Amino acid sequence: xxxxxxxxxxxxxxxxxxxxxRCHQTENHxxxxxxxxxxxxxxxxxxxxxxxxxxxxxxxxxxxxxxRSKTExxxxxxxxxxxSQTSVYFCAISEAQNGYxxxxxxxxxxx
Amino acid sequence: AQKVTQAQTEISVVEKEDVTLDxxxxxxxxxxxxxxxxxxxxxxxxxLIRRNSFDEQNEISGRYSWNFQKSTSSFNFTIxxxxxxxxAVYFCALSEAGDDKIIFGKGTxxxxxx
Numbered sequence: 001x002x003x004x005x006x007x008x009x010x011x012x013x014x015x016x017x018x019x020x021x022r023c024h025q026t027e028n029h030x031x032x033x034x035x036x037x038x039x040x041x042x043x044x045x046x047x048x049x050x051x052x053x054x055x056x057x058x059x060x061x062x063x064x065x066x067x068r069s070k071t072e073x074x075x076x077x078x079x080x081x082x083x084s085q086t087s088v089y090f091c092a093i094s095e096a097q098n099g100y101x102x103x104x105x106x107x108x109x110x111x
Numbered sequence: 112a113q114k115v116t117q118a119q120t121e122i123s124v125v126e127k128e129d130v131t132l133d134x135x136x137x138x139x140x141x142x143x144x145x146x147x148x149x150x151x152x153x154x155x156x157x158x159l160i161r162r163n164s165f166d167e168q169n170e171i172s173g174r175y176s177w178n179f180q181k182s183t184s185s186f187n188f189t190i191x192x193x194x195x196x197x198x199a200v201y202f203c204a205l206s207e208a209g210d211d212k213i214i215f216g217k218g219t220x221x222x223x224x225x
Contacts, residue, residue, distance in 0.1 A: 031211055033212065035215075040217065041217060042202060042215045042216055042217035042218045043202065043215040043218075044215075045212055045214075048211065048212055050211050058212070088154070090156065092156075099144075099146050099158050099161045099213075100148075100156075100158070100213060101158065102148075102155065102156035104154070104155055105154055105155070
């Protein structure tokens, strides 16, 4: 299996609190992505990174920030969690355009 | 702008039947890549296939086959002699050349009934 892990796997948090999700890879891939998956919406891109300290917004970036200080780690932060951010979050890695390898997902519930 | 449409939200078939999942895409690029991913009930996302826009040959892998037709902007996925283990959500996706990201369709949930 490609070395990509997400943590935590499950989290319940309260509205208004900050939350950070971590994606860690051991493949030294250049590109890393954060998606959210919601019923009826499929997978939607939140943010992505094409290198250390190089990030860009996806289609649903409002309320989220990211950081990539090392090749292997890509952090997703919900600055002030809202119930609409309850979702399953997937991290993915890729090299060139060979397709993604996904992490196992993080199920986040905001109460 | 790029877009992927999977018009079939949910499909149910009886085991051993053949089933085709439709995928229609939109892009202005002449060079692009198409993908299919499978998400079984366990939740992980599994890569199935990648095709580039210059290769219109149909692909077969065991019971799976893919029909790429540029004339209709479609990249359909057929499962022959379906099995219960094929029950999953299937996503079609598109990436344009020079773009670093993949855009996904909303997925088709496939139920294979025993």
